[in-house]
Amino acid sequence: MTTLTDAVRTRLADTNFWHIATINEDGSPQVSPVWADVDGDHVLVNTAIGRRKDRNVRRDPRVALSAADKDNPYLNIEIRGRVVRIIEGQEAEDSIDELCRKYTGEFPYPWRKPGERRVLYVIEPETVQARL
Amino acid sequence: MTTLTDAVRTRLADTNFWHIATINEDGSPQVSPVWADVDGDHVLVNTAIGRRKDRNVRRDPRVALSAADKDNPYLNIEIRGRVVRIIEGQEAEDSIDELCRKYTGEFPYPWRKPGERRVLYVIEPETVQARL
Numbered sequence: 001m002t003t004l005t006d007a008v009r010t011r012l013a014d015t016n017f018w019h020i021a022t023i024n025e026d027g028s029p030q031v032s033p034v035w036a037d038v039d040g041d042h043v044l045v046n047t048a049i050g051r052r053k054d055r056n057v058r059r060d061p062r063v064a065l066s067a068a069d070k071d072n073p074y075l076n077i078e079i080r081g082r083v084v085r086i087i088e089g090q091e092a093e094d095s096i097d098e099l100c101r102k103y104t105g106e107f108p109y110p111w112r113k114p115g116e117r118r119v120l121y122v123i124e125p126e127t128v129q130a131r132l
Numbered sequence: 133m134t135t136l137t138d139a140v141r142t143r144l145a146d147t148n149f150w151h152i153a154t155i156n157e158d159g160s161p162q163v164s165p166v167w168a169d170v171d172g173d174h175v176l177v178n179t180a181i182g183r184r185k186d187r188n189v190r191r192d193p194r195v196a197l198s199a200a201d202k203d204n205p206y207l208n209i210e211i212r213g214r215v216v217r218i219i220e221g222q223e224a225e226d227s228i229d230e231l232c233r234k235y236t237g238e239f240p241y242p243w244r245k246p247g248e249r250r251v252l253y254v255i256e257p258e259t260v261q262a263r264l
Contacts, residue, residue, distance in 0.1 A: 017205045019198040021153035021161035028194040029153035029161050033208045062160040066151040073149045076165045 002125050004041050007132045008077055011069060012038035015103050020045055021064040022056035030056060035099045036065065043079060043123040046096045048116050049088065057083045063123060069132075078129045085122035092120040134257050136173050139264045140209055143201060144170035147235050152177055153196040154188035162188060167231045168197070175211060175255040178228045180248050181220065189215045195255060201264075210261045217254035224252040 004012070021031040030052055037044040043065060047054050057063060061083040069075035087095075096118045100109035112118075136144070153163040162184055169176040175197060179186050189195060193215040201207035219227075228250045232241035244250075 019151035021163040031153040031198040064163040066163040
């Protein structure tokens with residue numbers, strides 16, 4: 001566990017796009033874009049239950065995140081850590097609505113597919129490399 | 133091996149920022165931002181010899197790449213594949229100069245550190261998911 005600096009926390013609170021890497025069953029890497037947010041020293045990421053990254057983090061909670069600052073892509077942050085809580089149900093549904101409001105101004109999240117259920121990951125950072 | 137569509141090739145030829153995931157020695161993921169380019173059906177990525185991602189791909193050539201379109205981050209591409217050629221020497225040095233020209237307009241690449249040697253990865257895509 002590591003403490004996030006204010007500069008890193010600010011980037012997580014802002015509307016930067018993050019890319020989260022997870023490990024496939026065969027040990028190969030997978031990476032996909034996500035919205036993110038911050039709660040104290042934890043990183044929050046929300047996805048739909050059953051997607052590849054969801055299946056992956058339930059098997060292996062180790063993840064890595066990378067973002068380039070939206071206003072200057074030469075400022076960037078890499079975080080390695082692990083998913084320490086997997087939250088489903090109303091809290092996960094509410095969190096995607098809030099992320100959507102933060103990133104797009106729309107509320108609630110309008111792109112739910114029929115039957116889609118959301119999941120919220122609470123990620124504990126282990127190492128952070130920030131070039132800010 | 134898969135064939136890249138024109139839309140994916142165009143994004144790789146453009147000045148989008150990519151995030152490349154590799155596998156650490158302990159099997160955990162690592163992800164960091166990179167410039168990229170395209171050569172036929174291959175993705176080109178350049179880094180400095182000895183960096184974490186370089187050590188990783190020499191041990192395990194499986195990589196994944198993710199990019200959000202610079203003009204509309206809701207258009208994005210995920211590529212999974214493997215490094216099939218590792219090129220060092222003049223060709224790798226020339227390639228970082230060309231990438232720098234493409235992304236910044238500057239030539240040659242001005243940020244070499246003393247003693248830094250560059251390496252060029254030729255990546256063969258295995259799966260491509262494009263939301264364009």
